[in-house]
Amino acid sequence: VARSLDGAATAANGLSGEARGYACDVADSVACVDLVKQVEDELGPVDVLVNNAGVTRDNVLVRLKDDDWDTVLDTNLRGAFNLTRAVARGMMKRRSGRIINISSVVGLTGNRGQANYAASKAGLVGFSKSAALELASRGVLVNVVAPGFIDTDMTAELGDGIREELSERIPLGRMGDADDIAGVVRFLAGPASAYMTGQVLVVDGGMVMHG
Template identity: 55%
Template sequence: MFQLNGMNALVTGASGGIGSAIAIALAKQGARVALSGSNGDKLRAFREQLMSEVGSPDDGDHVEITCNLSDSTQVDELIPATVHTLGGIDILVNNAGITRDNLAMRMKDDEWDQVISVNLEAIFRLMRASARPMMKARFGRIINITSVVGSTGNPGQMNYAAAKAGVTGMTKSFAQEVASRGITANCVAPGFIRTAMTDELPDAQKDALNARIPAGKMGEGDDIGGAVAFLASREAGYVTGETLHVNGGMAMLG
């Protein structure tokens, strides 16, 4: 169940944190993965790790494709490059994102523009570009990584919350447009997930964060990877336009 053998996947922001966990989860289920990010050295290092830990699928090695999502030209080239390199695209995981946190009264225009460009506009461009090959194949899985703050808001993150909420609405609209072609579009909304960045927080701050979570602890990258692997599978073909919240009960959203 949930096997992805014979599928080609593109994961953005794949060189660390949640993105690498997603890539590993898809590869473990048999997908061939194109790893994308802006840092070529990190991508190559992670690709070597992926090949060592998981190995290659039967249809070829995993690959890396460098792309700066703040550059619209590079964004527009990413899907064609993936199709050319892998021979097709069955799964698109829009995971990459940036933060430029500030209180609204202090937020600069470029802090707003940068977050909207990478976290919302780039995802729109990648979804639009992936639609053509997926419609031709009459199969596709698009999974957008949003955030609990897209539903709850968060002080100091008006730009980030707006982008994530926008992705949710965009995903629902896209899902309705392409459902008849065998393509699904869904979101996975993480809560607090343990990463190298959160590991550096003071213990008191970690305790305060964990106290807000009924599960009593932060999630792991594997928790997000498992949710994405399910939504990418053939078995999830009747699930579309949905947001799967993975937050340990921190926000129980309908």
């Protein structure tokens, strides 16, 4: 799922196996309901939801504009709420489902210049724990993955000097890659995690532990 059909098609084409792309603005609650209905009409029930939409609008607190705050919270937090609510009722009826929310270590530690991003990702942790408590009795598991610095389009915008400095703060000595996160998501979506809910799995090469 991406904001545009072109973006969704690009994401789908980059995946192995069979995939289909859909366009949706996750900050739009009506669009999210329509999306889930379309997916279920075409492909069947949603068994696993991964909320991975994320944007940044970095600036120091006193220079953050209202739009910078709203855009980040609407996409990163409201978007996860909208899609989770849209799939939850069906999962509850089937007494089965996995919801995996992608937070960030920044939501656990904070970060200068990212008050809006940190708030959205910390909010996602609290939201996930509350949803886990509400949905557990219906067989729906809700967990969180909190990545550290991962080599993505977003972090590619950082200069080489900053990337090198960040790598020095990571005990494993490197930034993570998408496969590091995907493996944890697959675990949470599979049978080996059937007795886990409301958990936050930090995938950061030891950075938070290292301080």
